[in-house]
Each structure stands twice: as structure tokens, then as C-alpha cells.
Amino acid sequence: MQTRRASLTDLATALQLSPSTVSRALADHKDVSEATKLRVRQLAAELHYQPNQLAASLRRGRTHTIGVLVPHITGHFFPQVLDGIAAEASKSGFSVMIFQSNENAAQEKKNIELLMNSQVEGILVSLANTTTDFSHFELARQHNVPLVFFDRVLDNFKGDNVSAVILDDYQGAYQVVSHLIEQGCTRIAHLTGPRQLNIHRNRHQGYRDALTAHGIAINEEYIAQCEMSQQGGAQAIAEMLKLPQRPDAVFGSNDLTAAGAMQVIKAHGLRVPHDVAVAGFSNEAFATLTEPNLTSVDQGCETMGISAVRLLQKILNPNPDRLAQPRNVILKPRLIVRESSQRR
Incomplete structure (x- = not known):
């Protein structure tokens, strides 16, 4: 006992x-x-x-603890972001409490309440893909708990204690689709996620604008909103391969959907990239393990985590000499071309 x-x-x-x-x-x-x-x-x-360090901190009015809420800690992206958060927080003497929503809006709300009850000095959060009610974030803002959103963010949610770190998802998608067009692809399918999330909405818009800019008509039959998983990508591309004119390229809004699509394409006796080129987004660790290796977009995961902590520090310790401090950081994407999309 x-x-x-x-x-x-x-x-x-x-x-x-x-x-x-x-x-x-x-x-x-x-x-x-x-x-x-x-x-x-x-x-x-x-x-x-x-x-009791927590009690002592509360008496001083500081807990030196940051709350972090992510959708999941699987794959490559979020663990790498958390590495950046933990490293930067440690430099400043902050501890980190990590919760995951498991892509569940109700769990996300519960976790926000738990973090607020734990007297964290600020919360770094990436939204669950099922979140449509944002009242729990409004409650945090009203209680002056600083919020820094990263990757998946709330549009038009502003305030003196609200910041965001995002990737230029639009530009990343535009680069991917432009690359596929340069390889001679004209029937490019897009596997997209729930549009209420900024990342999928912006990647989809980048896809559409790249096609238009290169004079290629948008075919809605080549666009599928699916579960952002290997199975979701596999199911979506299986339906598209039944079309009279199948796609000659696939752009997945994440690497899992692209990998699932690649498996089905090969199972149908088609060659990647010669018959159907494939590209994803996120540069997961397995992207170099697929056959062929998967073209993808690197998101600068650790940089995103570091930037989120630094933005929080600016909210907690404002510089009186600066009239307007930056509230948002937009990171540049990096297209990594591999064998799955190289037809020339």
C-alpha cells in the first residue's frame, strides 16, 4: 500500500x-x-x-506550467511538434501537461476544463477534427487564459491573449499540384478531409487554384472528402478507378490517404508513378518506406512547436517597448519530391 x-x-x-x-x-x-x-x-x-511546488507556485501567482492539447500522439507530426514544445518550454523553466482529444470534440472540451482547473498559465491547442462548437475556447479567453492554436486553428477567433502558428497549407498544396502538372498529369484527384478544419480547407483551395492557374478544368468527380486514414484513402480511390477516365494522379491531404490510395492503385495492376502519380502531405516517417517513396510536404514540425511556446511567452510577458507584437506565425512549406510522383 x-x-x-x-x-x-x-x-x-x-x-x-x-x-x-x-x-x-x-x-x-x-x-x-x-x-x-x-x-x-x-x-x-x-x-x-x-x-508542494504547485501550492507554492499558486501562492506566488505562477505555476510555470503550460497545457498542451493535441488530437492524437500517433504518427510523425504531433510527436515532433511536442518535442519542439517540450524543448522550448524547458529552456524557459516551464513544465508541460499533455492531453489528447482522440479527435473527439467532447473529450477536447473536457480536457480544456481540466487544464484550466490545473491553473496552467496558458494552453497550446490543435483542434479535433470533429469540433464544431467552440464555446470552451471562448470560456478560456474570458478567464484570461492565453491560447495559442497551432496547425488546426480557429479562424476569426481573436483577442489580446490569442495567437496562432500555422503552416501555409494553401501554398503547400499549390506546390504539390503544380509539380504533378509539370510531370504531365491532367486528371488529378484530391482526397480531402473535413472542411471545417483550416488545414483541409486551405489545401483544397490550393489544389483548385493550381489547376485553374494551369488551365485545367476542375472535375468534381476527382474530389473526395474521406476519412484521413489509410483505409479512407483506399476506399476513395477505389471508387475513382471505376470512372470512365480514371485519374492519372492523386494528391492526398495527408500521407495516410496517399499511402492507402497507392496500395489500391498497385492492386489494380497500375504502376506508380507511370500510370498514376501519387503525392501526400505531412512528410510522415513512413514516406521513405513506401514503394515507391512518397512525395510529400514537410511541415516543419519542431519549428511549429517552438514557435507556439514563444508566442505564448510573448502573451505572458509583453514587451512594453513594442506597440504591436506579432500574434501569428505562418511557416513556409517545403515540397519533397520522391519517386511516387516523378514521371519525367
Whole structure:
């Protein structure tokens, strides 16, 4: 059975001292005699006493803790973002509490409430793909809890204590589709996710604008909103391969859908990229393990995490010498061309 942790009161009772005297002794206060300090320290060591840092922080009005809420911690993207967050937070003396919503809006709301009750100094959050009610974020804003959204963000959600770090998803998608067109592809399918999320909405718009800019008509039959998974991509492309004119390229809004599409394309006896070129988005670790290797867009994961912490620090410690401090950071995408899309 786990024993109860020794408290300041336990020390005071055993030594027949007041809790305030014990506290001052542990803090090496000059008003406490050296003999008393020695007695207190010896007993504290015997009982393995550890001060309650959270309570002490609350008395000072600071907890030095950042809350982080992500949709999941699988794959490559979010773990890498979390690495950046943890490293930058540690440099500033902050601890990090991490929660995941599992792409569930109700869990996301519950986690926000838990983080607020834990007295975190700010929250870094990436939205669940099922979130349509944003009242829990409004509650955090009203309670002056700084919010920094990253990757999946709320459009038009502003305030002095709200910031965002995003990738230029539109430009990333535009680059991918332009690359596929340069390879001679004209019937480019797009596997997209839920449009309420900025990332899929912007990637889809980049896809459409790239086609238009290159004089290629948009065929709605080549656009499928599907689950952002390997199975979702596989099911979507299987239907498109039944069309009288099948696509000659596929752009997945993430790498999982692109990988699923690639498997089905090959299962139909078609060659990648010669018959159907394939590209994804996110540059997951498995992109170099597929056969052929998958063309994708790198999102600068760790940079996104570092930038999110730095934005939070600017909210918590505003610089009075600057009239207007940057509230948003837009990262540049990087297209990584691999074998799955190279036809020339």
C-alpha cells in the first residue's frame, strides 16, 4: 500500500514547532536558529519530505506550467511538434501537461476544463477534427487564459491573449499540384478531409487554384472528402478507378490517404508513378518506406512547436517597448519530391 507523503504539518507536529517556523527553516530564513534548521532538515530527510511546488507556485501567482492539447500522439507530426514544445518550454523553466482529444470534440472540451482547473498559465491547442462548437475556447479567453492554436486553428477567433502558428497549407498544396502538372498529369484527384478544419480547407483551395492557374478544368468527380486514414484513402480511390477516365494522379491531404490510395492503385495492376502519380502531405516517417517513396510536404514540425511556446511567452510577458507584437506565425512549406510522383 502506498504511504501518504509527509506534509509540512507532519514535520511541525513531530518537532512541536509551528508550520510557519518549519517553512522558514526549510527556506533558510535568518530569523530561525541554526539548531532549529538542523532539526527540521534532518527530519525532512528522514521522512523524504518534498515541498508542494504547485501550492507554492499558486501562492506566488505562477505555476510555470503550460497545457498542451493535441488530437492524437500517433504518427510523425504531433510527436515532433511536442518535442519542439517540450524543448522550448524547458529552456524557459516551464513544465508541460499533455492531453489528447482522440479527435473527439467532447473529450477536447473536457480536457480544456481540466487544464484550466490545473491553473496552467496558458494552453497550446490543435483542434479535433470533429469540433464544431467552440464555446470552451471562448470560456478560456474570458478567464484570461492565453491560447495559442497551432496547425488546426480557429479562424476569426481573436483577442489580446490569442495567437496562432500555422503552416501555409494553401501554398503547400499549390506546390504539390503544380509539380504533378509539370510531370504531365491532367486528371488529378484530391482526397480531402473535413472542411471545417483550416488545414483541409486551405489545401483544397490550393489544389483548385493550381489547376485553374494551369488551365485545367476542375472535375468534381476527382474530389473526395474521406476519412484521413489509410483505409479512407483506399476506399476513395477505389471508387475513382471505376470512372470512365480514371485519374492519372492523386494528391492526398495527408500521407495516410496517399499511402492507402497507392496500395489500391498497385492492386489494380497500375504502376506508380507511370500510370498514376501519387503525392501526400505531412512528410510522415513512413514516406521513405513506401514503394515507391512518397512525395510529400514537410511541415516543419519542431519549428511549429517552438514557435507556439514563444508566442505564448510573448502573451505572458509583453514587451512594453513594442506597440504591436506579432500574434501569428505562418511557416513556409517545403515540397519533397520522391519517386511516387516523378514521371519525367
